[in-house]
Amino acid sequence: MANDQDPPRRRFLKAGVAAGAAxxxxxxxxxxxxAQFKQPVDPMTVVEPFFGEHxxxxxxxxxxxxxxxxxxxxxxxRDDVINLLKQWxxxxxxxxxxxxxxxxxxxxKSAPDSGDILGVGAAGLTVTFGFGPGMFEHEGKDRYGIAKxxxxxxxxxxxxxGDQLLPQKTxxxxxxxxxxxxxxxxxxxxxxxxRMGYGMVAMRWGQAGFLSGPRGQTPRNLxxxxxxxxxxSTAQPALMNQFVWADAPDAPWMNGGTYxxxxxxxxxxxxxxxxxxxxxxxxxxxxxxxxxxxxxxxxFDALDLDAADKDGNPVIPDNSxxxxxxxxxxxxxxxxRRSYSYxxxxxxxxxxxxxxxxxxxxxxxxxxxxHQSDPRTGFIPINDRLAKFDMMNQFTTxxxxxxxxxxxxxxPGSYIGAGLFEx
Amino acid sequence: MANDQDPPRRRFLKAGVAAGAAxxxxxxxxxxxxAQFKQPVDPMTVVEPFFGEHxxxxxxxxxxxxxxxxxxxxxxxRDDVINLLKQWxxxxxxxxxxxxxxxxxxxxKSAPDSGDILGVGAAGLTVTFGFGPGMFEHEGKDRYGIAKxxxxxxxxxxxxxGDQLLPQKTxxxxxxxxxxxxxxxxxxxxxxxxRMGYGMVAMRWGQAGFLSGPRGQTPRNLxxxxxxxxxxSTAQPALMNQFVWADAPDAPWMNGGTYxxxxxxxxxxxxxxxxxxxxxxxxxxxxxxxxxxxxxxxxFDALDLDAADKDGNPVIPDNSxxxxxxxxxxxxxxxxRRSYSYxxxxxxxxxxxxxxxxxxxxxxxxxxxxHQSDPRTGFIPINDRLAKFDMMNQFTTxxxxxxxxxxxxxxPGSYIGAGLFEx
Numbered sequence: 001m002a003n004d005q006d007p008p009r010r011r012f013l014k015a016g017v018a019a020g021a022a023x024x025x026x027x028x029x030x031x032x033x034x035a036q037f038k039q040p041v042d043p044m045t046v047v048e049p050f051f052g053e054h055x056x057x058x059x060x061x062x063x064x065x066x067x068x069x070x071x072x073x074x075x076x077x078r079d080d081v082i083n084l085l086k087q088w089x090x091x092x093x094x095x096x097x098x099x100x101x102x103x104x105x106x107x108x109k110s111a112p113d114s115g116d117i118l119g120v121g122a123a124g125l126t127v128t129f130g131f132g133p134g135m136f137e138h139e140g141k142d143r144y145g146i147a148k149x150x151x152x153x154x155x156x157x158x159x160x161x162g163d164q165l166l167p168q169k170t171x172x173x174x175x176x177x178x179x180x181x182x183x184x185x186x187x188x189x190x191x192x193x194x195r196m197g198y199g200m201v202a203m204r205w206g207q208a209g210f211l212s213g214p215r216g217q218t219p220r221n222l223x224x225x226x227x228x229x230x231x232x233s234t235a236q237p238a239l240m241n242q243f244v245w246a247d248a249p250d251a252p253w254m255n256g257g258t259y260x261x262x263x264x265x266x267x268x269x270x271x272x273x274x275x276x277x278x279x280x281x282x283x284x285x286x287x288x289x290x291x292x293x294x295x296x297x298x299x300f301d302a303l304d305l306d307a308a309d310k311d312g313n314p315v316i317p318d319n320s321x322x323x324x325x326x327x328x329x330x331x332x333x334x335x336x337r338r339s340y341s342y343x344x345x346x347x348x349x350x351x352x353x354x355x356x357x358x359x360x361x362x363x364x365x366x367x368x369x370x371h372q373s374d375p376r377t378g379f380i381p382i383n384d385r386l387a388k389f390d391m392m393n394q395f396t397t398x399x400x401x402x403x404x405x406x407x408x409x410x411x412p413g414s415y416i417g418a419g420l421f422e423x
Numbered sequence: 424m425a426n427d428q429d430p431p432r433r434r435f436l437k438a439g440v441a442a443g444a445a446x447x448x449x450x451x452x453x454x455x456x457x458a459q460f461k462q463p464v465d466p467m468t469v470v471e472p473f474f475g476e477h478x479x480x481x482x483x484x485x486x487x488x489x490x491x492x493x494x495x496x497x498x499x500x501r502d503d504v505i506n507l508l509k510q511w512x513x514x515x516x517x518x519x520x521x522x523x524x525x526x527x528x529x530x531x532k533s534a535p536d537s538g539d540i541l542g543v544g545a546a547g548l549t550v551t552f553g554f555g556p557g558m559f560e561h562e563g564k565d566r567y568g569i570a571k572x573x574x575x576x577x578x579x580x581x582x583x584x585g586d587q588l589l590p591q592k593t594x595x596x597x598x599x600x601x602x603x604x605x606x607x608x609x610x611x612x613x614x615x616x617x618r619m620g621y622g623m624v625a626m627r628w629g630q631a632g633f634l635s636g637p638r639g640q641t642p643r644n645l646x647x648x649x650x651x652x653x654x655x656s657t658a659q660p661a662l663m664n665q666f667v668w669a670d671a672p673d674a675p676w677m678n679g680g681t682y683x684x685x686x687x688x689x690x691x692x693x694x695x696x697x698x699x700x701x702x703x704x705x706x707x708x709x710x711x712x713x714x715x716x717x718x719x720x721x722x723f724d725a726l727d728l729d730a731a732d733k734d735g736n737p738v739i740p741d742n743s744x745x746x747x748x749x750x751x752x753x754x755x756x757x758x759x760r761r762s763y764s765y766x767x768x769x770x771x772x773x774x775x776x777x778x779x780x781x782x783x784x785x786x787x788x789x790x791x792x793x794h795q796s797d798p799r800t801g802f803i804p805i806n807d808r809l810a811k812f813d814m815m816n817q818f819t820t821x822x823x824x825x826x827x828x829x830x831x832x833x834x835p836g837s838y839i840g841a842g843l844f845e846x
Binding site (some may be wrong): 007023044064065067069108109110111114115116117120121123168182183184185186187194195203205206207208210212213217219222223224238248270271272273274275276278281288289322341343344345348361362364377420 | 439467489492503531532533534537538539541542543548591593605606607608610614617618626627628629630631633634635636640643644645646647692693695696697698699700701704711712764766767768771784785787797824
């Protein structure tokens with residue numbers, strides 16, 4: 001790997017500073033001044049529009065923090081669900097503008113907002129809602145009279161090789177993902193929405209995640225590699241229409257929506273850290289520091305899966321992560337990954353399948369989030385192959401899982417999911 | 424409470440933007456330009472000096488993220504500890520400048536740095552080290568020949584009323600606290616240092632924490648109240664000398680250091696959210712939105728503990744948090760709180776003492792961190808009173824605890840703890 005210089009970290013810093021200016025591009029900012037194109041946008045003042053053709057938080061440039069939660073519906077009343085979705089739509093739109101979930105009362109009674117983000121700013125908040133299989137069918141019952149509208153694409157995920165799913169981190173009838181450039185703003189949004197559903201929904205699982213700056217480049221996850229290089233470009237609507245936005249005729253209410261798979265993937269980063277860099281690169285199929293495919297120079301150089309070394313062995317190993325997850329290996333399938341790292345402190349027990357039981361320290365890894373027009377041609381076949389062959393499985397364990405139909409965005413005056421309940 | 428307007432969140436936004444400019448004051452920034460006083464400092468490029476009279480991260484203005492960890496020493500060799508402290512000093516200084524923990528090798532062997540912060544920037548990183556009681560005595564043994572230097576102020580904390588301490592979140596021989604304006608940069612620092620100690624130390628507990636922006640104001644914690652208003656001012660060296668920096672004659676190696684108490688305080692925020700604001704304010708002794716003492720107008724108005732209402736009852740309740748924790752109630756004692764919120768997802772089991780068993784959803788709360796010249800006159804008497812009488816105990820449970828002697832800062836060429844081992 002003669003191409004592979006080990007750049008001292010300093011050399012990156014200038015690029016980091018410059019990239020800051022691109023942050024929040026495509027977004028509206030509070031307090032915009034004439035100088036806004038000279039100064040980096042303050043990530044705390046960014047405002048992302050809530051209403052639109054698509055929900056926010058799907059093709060929105062990734063913010064630095066997320067809080068993802070799944071809730072179970074405990075009500076049997078269709079009107080409860082509709083009313084809750086209306087309230088949630090209004091509150092999510094308010095919070096996306098930097099306001100409290102509801103107006104604060106002027107007396108000293110219980111307030112509809114915890115108030116912990118007062119004075120903070122919208123911080124680029126997006127709130128994205130999704131519906132799990134339990135919305136359509138629960139213990140064999142069609143609680144809300146919408147079972148007939150369940151899209152075929154909203155499948156129950158199969159068990160994958162090596163899965164060690166924990167019930168308390170898996171499933172859920174409703175997904176709420178909040179993303180923001182501030183950890184507290186993201187959590188705040190889910191906390192207020194969950195509270196509004198008191199008596200109708202119960203929290204099933206919640207997970208905080210983060211992404212390291214600068215946001216103008218492909219971020220590195222906790223394995224130290226850039227994560228997301230091969231994503232289809234959100235700047236190309238044709239690619240988004242092909243791979244991300246749903247348009248199946250069996251569920252027209254989902255047109256402009258997407259299907260979202262969430263996996264909590266615990267990573268034994270302590271063991272990964274002990275590996276030789278050369279081995280890490282074989283596992284990934286990419287060079288660590290540049291992000292380039294093995295044998296190439298630059299991060300965005302095309303992956304040459306046919307390249308062979310002088311002995312005729314593939315340069316990109318057969319069981320490497322990039323080869324197995326690549327479009328060419330998966331009948332042209334692509335998914336839009338929008339993952340975050342997570343770090344829940346220490347936990348010395350690890351859910352691992354027998355070949356790789358290891359001691360561990362950190363409960364850390366990836367809250368993998370992928371959007372696609374149909375999981376049956378997206379995540380499922382891709383992950384089936386990865387779960388069987390990916391060398392990375394020595395270090396990763398899927399401990400949580402969920403699949404959700406995220407409906408299209410709402411118009412002002414309407415609400416998220418209106419198309420489903422008024423279909 | 425006629426004074427108490429409920430300000431719409433918008434009104435705060437301008438203040439938030441302006442406050443951004445104060446961020447990183449007193450710090451050196453990379454890529455400084457002539458325009459640096461006009462533009463807000465990019466928090467990702469801030470560099471805090473590692474070497475100095477005091478350790479960084481104690482009176483440093485709070486960064487937005489922390490990762491706090493406690494490690495147990497597993498070696499019996501004094502030289503191992505000294506060598507590790509030397510390596511840690513060098514690595515912490517490097518990372519504080521935005522570099523990798525050690526220089527990266529040019530071959531593809533195992534690298535001494537996970538590389539996940541390449542390209543990110545120093546992000547205001549500070550790394551603070553502390554020594555727990557186990558450094559001086561472990562199972563009755565003086566492993567490193569330093570038991571005679573144990574300061575009287577490094578006491579084992581007593582059990583407090585209501586404590587529900589979990590062994591896996593309590594204690595530790597060595598504290599490492601990393602703080603930065605980026606979650607990944609903070610965790611990265613502890614991860615590299617822990618790995619360097621392989622075979623000599625074992626992770627005991629680790630905890631990520633965050634603070635909401637803007638950083639120019641007193642931040643609100645998850646209870647929605649400003650937290651830290653009554654702190655002694657770090658801008659007044661006389662106050663720091665009186666309350667924070669150690670100078671006891673029995674342990675001169677600690678002069679310029681401090682004693683740090685860490686408590687993981689779980690908060691039943693779901694229950695707190697249901698309380699009337701008027702009740703929350705009685706619990707706290709302050710008005711929620713302004714932060715002013717009850718009956719006053721502004722956050723920094725002096726607390727009048729003698730004020731009575733027309734019936735002769737105290738305006739600031741006897742069992743309110745501000746009264747019980749106030750200097751006047753504690754023989755003049757003050758501690759420097761530098762706490763972070765934490766949010767480890769959902770956990771439906773809660774450690775609570777019998778009077779207040781409650782259902783819960785979030786494993787969230789405060790990673791309380793307080794620095795002081797002597798815990799025997801600081802945290803211990805203050806918390807003893809709070810643990811018995813504070814109305815807030817209905818919502819809070821201390822589930823983790825640690826006390827550490829944080830030595831003074833190191834000179835370049837020396838190392839953290841040199842004064843102890845060369846005493």
